[in-house]
Amino acid sequence: MxxxxxxxxxxxxxxxxxxxxxxxxxxxxxxxxxxxxxxxxxxxxxxxxxxxxxxxxxxxxxxxxxxxxxxxxxxxxxxxxxxxxxxxxxxxxxxxxxxxxxxxxxxxxxxxxxxxxxxxxxxxxxxxxxxxxxxxxxxxxxxxxxxxxxxxxxxxxxxxxxxxxxxxxxxxxxxxxxxxxxxxxxxxxxxxxxxxxxxxxxxxxxxxxxxxxxxxxxxxxGGEDSGHVRFDTAAAPGSDAVRLLGVRTRNGAGQTTNTFGTNERIRVELDYETLRPTKGLRLGVTLVGSGGETVLSSKDLDVFDPDLARPAGRHISTCEIPANFLNIGQFFLSVGSDFPMVQGHFNVDRVLTFTVEASADMVGGHVPDSRAGLIRVQLPWTMESANGVGTQSSSD
Known part of the structure; x- marks a missing residue:
C-alpha cells in the first residue's frame, strides 16, 4: 500500500x-x-x-x-x-x-x-x-x-x-x-x-x-479581533533584512477598529523595521472571506518602483480597501514580505479578523437585500427604450 x-x-x-x-x-x-x-x-x-x-x-x-x-x-x-x-x-x-x-x-x-x-x-x-x-x-x-x-x-x-x-x-x-x-x-x-x-x-x-x-x-x-496586533521585537516574524512589528486596521476617521460599515474605507497598516538599507523589498496583503475564498491580494510593488530604496529603520506601509466594495460578512487578513524570487521574510496567515456591517447608505441600501458574493460594488448600468424613446444610465 x-x-x-x-x-x-x-x-x-x-x-x-x-x-x-x-x-x-x-x-x-x-x-x-x-x-x-x-x-x-x-x-x-x-x-x-x-x-x-x-x-x-x-x-x-x-x-x-x-x-x-x-x-x-x-x-x-x-x-x-x-x-x-x-x-x-x-x-x-x-x-x-x-x-x-x-x-x-x-x-x-x-x-x-x-x-x-x-x-x-x-x-x-x-x-x-x-x-x-x-x-x-x-x-x-x-x-x-x-x-x-x-x-x-x-x-x-x-x-x-x-x-x-x-x-x-x-x-x-x-x-x-x-x-x-x-x-x-x-x-x-x-x-x-x-x-x-x-x-x-x-x-x-x-x-x-x-x-x-x-x-x-x-x-x-483564528485571527486577532481587536483591529491591532503587535509583535515583541524578539519574536517578530521576519529575516535578517526586515521584521514585522505590527498590523492595524483603521477606518476613515483614523480610529483603530475591527468593525466597518459597508460605506467605510478600510486602511490596512503594516508596521515593520528594515534592519539594513534595502531595495526590491515587497510587502503584500491577502484578504479571505469566511468560507475560505480569496477576495483579493495586493502588493506594494504594483504601484512603487521595484528599485525603491528603504533606509534602515522603522516604516509604516498602508493600503486602502475602498468604501462600498466589500459585502457584509467576516474577513481574514494575511500579510507577507519578500525579495521576489530571492528570499522570503515573513508570511503571517490570518493575522487580523474584521467584520463589515450594513450601512444605512450602503450600495443598494434603499432595497435592503442580502446579496451573494464577497464584494458589493456599484456597477454602471444603462437602459434604452425598445422604441428608441428615452434612455437612462447610472453613474460609474
Missing part, C-alpha cells in the same frame, strides 16, 4: 536556553489513495511535518512509516539548479525521485506541455519567470508517478487558470490510486479537493476529520 503512517515525537532547537518543539505527539495514518489536506496558521508545524515525511529531515523521537515512492513539491522549484536548463532540471529531479532515464523520456513531452514552456525548455531556469518556474516544478513532481505526492502551497503562485490545472492534475493523480498530502492556506481549494483534513496548531494535531467542518471551525478560531 502506498500510504503514510506517522508517529512523530518532538523536534527541538535551543533558543534562549529554552526547548522549542516544532512538532509534538503527532499521530495519524493516511491510507493508499487518500487525498488529505493539512491546514494551520504559520508556525503550526505544517512544513516541518512535510519535510519529515519527505525524509529531508528526521524526527528527534518517534517514527515514520512510508510505503511507496514519495514525490515532493515543498517550495517553488525545490531541488532545481538555477544554472541548469529546464530540460536538465527535469531529468535531475526525476533521478532524485528514483526514476530511470527511460521513464523520464516517456513522460518528458507531457511534462513540458503541461508546464507550457516548450520554447524555453533549453533556457537556464534562472531566467524563468516565477510562473514558468512554478509550472515546471509542479509538472515534474506530478508527472513522474510517485505513489505518494506531497505538496506544500503550490497554489500560492500562479494565475487562476494554472491553479485550476494543478487541482485537476492532483485529482487525476488521486484517481490513479496514489496518495496526496496537500498543504494550503487556500481553504476553498482544500475544501473542494480534500475529503479529510488534518488541522495543526502550535505543533499539535488539533483535529482530524471531515474537511468542511474542520475548515469552518479553523476560520472561526
Amino acid at each position: 502506498a500510504g503514510v503512517k506517522a508517529l512523530v515525537g518532538k523536534s527541538e532547537t535551543e533558543t534562549a536556553n529554552r526547548e522549542f518543539w516544532a512538532l509534538r505527539d503527532i499521530n495519524f495514518d493516511v491510507a493508499q489513495g487518500e487525498v488529505v489536506g493539512v491546514i494551520g496558521r504559520n508556525g503550526a508545524g505544517k512544513s516541518t511535518l512535510l519535510k519529515l515525511l519527505s525524509r529531508i529531515t528526521h524526527p528527534t523521537e518517534g517514527r515514520i512509516e512510508i510505503q511507496g515512492r514519495v514525490g515532493s513539491l515543498l517550495e517553488v522549484g525545490t531541488g532545481f539548479d538555477r544554472e541548469l536548463t529546464g530540460r536538465e532540471n527535469t531529468y535531475l529531479n526525476g533521478a532524485i525521485l528514483g526514476m530511470r532515464k527511460k521513464e523520464i523520456d516517456r513522460k518528458f513531452d507531457e511534462i513540458v506541455a503541461f508546464a507550457e514552456i516548450e520554447k524555453f525548455i533549453d533556457t537556464p531556469v534562472k531566467r524563468y519567470s516565477s510562473g514558468m518556474y512554478t509550472r515546471l516544478a509542479f509538472a515534474v513532481a506530478a508527472h513522474l508517478e510517485p505513489e505518494i505526492l506531497i505538496i506544500d502551497e503550490v497554489l500560492a503562485v500562479g494565475d487562476a487558470r494554472f491553479q485550476a490545472r494543478c487541482l485537476g492534475k492532483m485529482g487525476d493523480v488521486a484517481k490513479q490510486g496514489r496518495t496526496v498530502l496537500f498543504v494550503s492556506h487556500n481553504m476553498a481549494a482544500v475544501t473542494s479537493f480534500c475529503p479529510r483534513t488534518i488541522w495543526l496548531d502550535r505543533g499539535h494535531v488539533k483535529e482530524i476529520g471531515s474537511t468542511q467542518g474542520i475548515v469552518t471551525r479553523y476560520l472561526q478560531h
